[in-house]
Amino acid sequence: MLSKFISSFVDSAKAHFIAGAGGDGKTSFLRQKFRASMGPDGGNGGKGGDLKITAESSIFDLYKFKKIKPFKAEDGQPGGKNKKSGKNGKTLVLKVPIGTVLKDMDDKTIKKLNGHGQEFTLKGGRGGKGNRSFASSVNRSPRKHTQGEMGDEKSLKMNYFIPCDTAIISNDTLCLDVHEKLTGRRYENMVPNYPIIGVKVNKLKENEKILLIPNFDQEKKWLHHIRNAKNIVFIGSFKNQEFKEIQKNIPTKSKIFTYGLSKIPILSENITEIEKWPN
Numbered sequence: 001m002l003s004k005f006i007s008s009f010v011d012s013a014k015a016h017f018i019a020g021a022g023g024d025g026k027t028s029f030l031r032q033k034f035r036a037s038m039g040p041d042g043g044n045g046g047k048g049g050d051l052k053i054t055a056e057s058s059i060f061d062l063y064k065f066k067k068i069k070p071f072k073a074e075d076g077q078p079g080g081k082n083k084k085s086g087k088n089g090k091t092l093v094l095k096v097p098i099g100t101v102l103k104d105m106d107d108k109t110i111k112k113l114n115g116h117g118q119e120f121t122l123k124g125g126r127g128g129k130g131n132r133s134f135a136s137s138v139n140r141s142p143r144k145h146t147q148g149e150m151g152d153e154k155s156l157k158m159n160y161f162i163p164c165d166t167a168i169i170s171n172d173t174l175c176l177d178v179h180e181k182l183t184g185r186r187y188e189n190m191v192p193n194y195p196i197i198g199v200k201v202n203k204l205k206e207n208e209k210i211l212l213i214p215n216f217d218q219e220k221k222w223l224h225h226i227r228n229a230k231n232i233v234f235i236g237s238f239k240n241q242e243f244k245e246i247q248k249n250i251p252t253k254s255k256i257f258t259y260g261l262s263k264i265p266i267l268s269e270n271i272t273e274i275e276k277w278p279n
Contacts, residue, residue, distance in 0.1 A: 011160040011225075013062040016070035017122055020048030020089035022148025023076035025128035029141070030082070040142055041083050042131040046076030048124030048151040049089030053102065055113035056095040062160050065094075073122075076148055079130040089124055099163040099228065102156050110156065114163070125149035164211035167226040168259075169246065170235035223249045233257045 023045025030038040051073040071094060077086035102110045102120055111120040126149045134142035211229065213222055223246060226232060232254050238246070250256070257275050 010061050010063045010066055011162075013065035013158045014155070015065045015068075015158065016153075016155045017051050017053070017094075018070055018072040018153045019051045019122040019151025020073040020075045020092075020124040021150050022046065022048045022125035022127040023078040023086035024147045025130040025133070025145035026079035026081065027131040027143055027145045028081045039140065040131040040135050041081060042145055043079030043081070043084040043086065044130050044133060045079045045127030045148045046086035046088040047127050048076045048148065049073035050091045050124045051122040051151070052091060052093045052119050053100075053111075053113070053121075054093055054095055054119040055098045055100060055116055057098055057116045059095045059097045061097060062100070062158055065096075065158060073124060073151065075151075076124070076127050078148075079128070079145070083130075083132055085130075086127060088127075091124075096158065097160050099161045101159045101161065103159070105155050105157065107157070122152035122154060125151040161227050162211055162225040164209045164225070164229050166209075166231040166233065167211040167213070167229040168233045168235065169213045169223075169226070171238060171242065226254075227251055229254055231255050231257060233259055235259045 025045050026042035028040070028042040030041040032038065051071065071092065073092035074089035076089045079086045096113060098114060098116060098118075100113045102113070104110055111118075113120065128146040128148040131142045131145050134144055136142075211225060213226075226246075226249050229251065230253075232250060234257070255275065259276075
């Protein structure tokens, strides 16, 4: 079951996003039987739907963004006769996990979605004007209308960093025993918030989350998830080459701890102090 989870977990994706286009305005004239035209009655087009990328606490990966390309909000409807305005397009809301970073295709950061409800919005296009909007005392029978505007459009890179307060990194499975000591619960008997083998987040305290990487040599691809950690605890002894790969992802403000008799090399000026994690 766990192997199925890890194969489906997606923490990065690329996708194209398009807000809805505005509907075109209408050119028409009010007519009645046996009577001449009674003036313009063409309605305005509806506004295109917005597209919103929203951080949601119930979402845990970017899997759905691997499946659908592009994502497009609904277009506004064209204006109609009898002064009828077109219907506005529906807003498309796309939910992503908290901790998702949006970048453009040149790797420039556009938005960091680090809290529930934070969002990035592409605006839908404005609806075009019907000929009724152009009527005036000078021109009582305008025959022009305008087309709706295109909605905002953008290609984005999406990277998800698991939010955690404390990351525990081990080069074997010792951190599973440490987890039990910290939480009072057996690791394998808990329902994980993140269904991926080797990297799971569970509550350490009421408002604190812990990230486990129990087999470092097998799970190196998950190391970038420690970038949000305030505390990093190392279990076991790490060689220089192993630690070089880890320190690339260590935040400059993180506190570094070792557990028990664990040892780590100091290879970076960013790491100036190593504390013992309380047993």
